[in-house]
Amino acid sequence: MDLNAKAERSLITTYRKPIWNRFIGGIKDYQLIEPNDRIAVCISGGKDSILLAKCMQHLQKYSDFPFSVEFLSMDPGYRPENRALLQKNCDLLQIPVHIFETDIFNIVADEKQSPCYLCARMRRGYLYKNAQALHCNKIALGHHFDDVIETILMSLLYGAEMRTMMPKLHSQNFPGMELIRPLYLVHEEDIIRWKHYNGLEFLQCACRLTEREHMNPGSAGKRAKVKALIRELKKDNQQIDKNIFRSVHQVNLETLIGWRCGDDQHSFLDNYNRKENNEGGSHMSIKTIKADHAPGAVGPYSHAVLAGNTLYTSGQIGLIPESGAMAEGITAQTKQVLQNLQAVLKAADMTTDDVVKTTVFLTDLKNFETVNQLYGAVFTKKPARSCVEVAALPKGALVEIELIAAK
Structure with missing residues (x-):
């Protein structure tokens, strides 16, 4: 040898x-x-x-x-x-x-x-x-x-x-x-x-x-x-x-004096004096999530909002982030929707394993089987799901999916 x-x-x-x-x-x-x-x-x-x-x-x-x-x-x-x-x-x-x-x-x-x-x-x-x-x-x-x-x-x-x-x-x-x-x-x-x-x-x-x-x-x-x-x-x-x-994999932000993310500077004092709300619950932190590799919002909304440890995403349709064009056909659109959602999850430091609930919107339930097969390959932990047929979706999309994730 x-x-x-x-x-x-x-x-x-x-x-x-x-x-x-x-x-x-x-x-x-x-x-x-x-x-x-x-x-x-x-x-x-x-x-x-x-x-x-x-x-x-x-x-x-x-x-x-x-x-x-x-x-x-x-x-x-x-x-x-x-x-x-x-x-x-x-x-x-x-x-x-x-x-x-x-x-x-x-x-x-x-x-x-x-x-x-x-x-x-x-x-x-x-x-x-x-x-x-x-x-x-x-x-x-x-x-x-x-x-x-x-x-x-x-x-x-x-x-x-x-x-x-x-x-x-x-x-x-x-x-x-x-x-x-x-x-x-x-x-x-x-x-x-x-x-x-x-x-x-x-x-x-x-x-x-x-x-x-x-x-x-x-x-x-x-x-x-x-x-x-x-x-x-x-x-x-x-x-x-x-x-x-x-x-560095287990940083506890609650015990840090200050930290920064991009151009945003934070201090422990930002939330220190916030009192419990009128109903006796503690204040929940709310953060807007922007994903670099998901299509830009086409309206006055964000990709997702992280409320405490729970992530609520806006619905994603089959827009290609690089061009803004709509993918062609139900298969290509479904794949693009799932990629866009994964980009949003990644921006929130989450994965599909953290997803607990999804909602699928279809303009034609005849496309359900195609969407279901592609969906199942991504959401292997089988989160809760609803599927609804709608009359129309933005930009003529055939499918839209939104989700909730939690850590």
């Missing part, structure tokens, strides 16, 4: 539980890959990105749905020996990589305040641009579990805010592009073990700033210091890293 075959096979044998299962778990938990995605897997030459490339190659062979991958690498000004090692490893592991060149290292070399931040922003911009040239709609980066928890602490200790490295993001400057992090649940120590098991050697970073830090340990960057802090804390509690990770 050659080295490439051994390295790939070890992912589903020796390292199935710590690497492969967590890789698949992250993709499913955070819905990172969808049918017909074209993903640019970004390769820096380090252990993380090469492992990601091998995982994506293997997944593509056995995926339940079709998607395609391209392998993209940027040379930001590597030394010749580092560029050669990157190419050697890609050849050795049969990764057909596209390499393009930039001058980023020279540009950020004299940056005093935040060279790593500037470098990362510039690299990402170049990666998005070149991924688009390959007709990709997503870029995949090799950030792993340890990167995530280190970022949480760095933001807290150095940035004076609580934030994390997200498993996926919409690009702000490249419309239609997304960034995904499929190794989000994979621990760095397991990546290192996989590397040693297969006798592989990768670039450590190849960044000139990092090379200076290795020669002068006293100048170690903030991430290295936070990594050392976590390592020290784990001597007393082996769950420290997992607890940090879980903390």
